[in-house]
Amino acid sequence: MSGLASGPRAERLRTAAPPLALLGAGLAGAAYLWPRDPHLSGQFLPFCPWRRLTGLQCPGCGGTRMAYDLLHGDLAAAWQDNAALLLSLPLVAALYLTWLRHGLAGRRWRLRLSPPAIAVLLTAAAGWTIARNLF
Numbered sequence: 001m002s003g004l005a006s007g008p009r010a011e012r013l014r015t016a017a018p019p020l021a022l023l024g025a026g027l028a029g030a031a032y033l034w035p036r037d038p039h040l041s042g043q044f045l046p047f048c049p050w051r052r053l054t055g056l057q058c059p060g061c062g063g064t065r066m067a068y069d070l071l072h073g074d075l076a077a078a079w080q081d082n083a084a085l086l087l088s089l090p091l092v093a094a095l096y097l098t099w100l101r102h103g104l105a106g107r108r109w110r111l112r113l114s115p116p117a118i119a120v121l122l123t124a125a126a127g128w129t130i131a132r133n134l135f
């Protein structure tokens with residue numbers, strides 16, 4: 001017999017572990033970011049390799065600054081940092097909560113996107129990248 005637990009409780013733990021681990025990582029990231037203002041130079045924070053290479057902003061550029069501003073309650077600054085990412089947060093939160101709810105209930109959940117949905121997301125990301133670098 002293996003040392004792995006079985007049964008409904010064990011299944012709930014297995015299915016809830018990934019979303020709970022992501023929550024823990026997010027909280028740890030927020031705790032790390034809280035005292036470090038990414039608007040200032042000299043902070044030990046990640047850089048965007050795309051921007052370093054090309055000088056252009058990718059769809060996610062400004063995400064760290066946006067997160068910092070949201071943590072500190074500055075919605076206007078978060079909007080300036082990355083409006084598209086800010087607008088996507090309610091959808092991302094809803095998807096995460098669905099994943100967590102299923103996991104806590106012992107059910108596996110996986111986001112499945114149709115090819116047209118993937119095309120829309122990629123087109124939106126490309127459009128945002130072009131727009132933010134032109135204007």
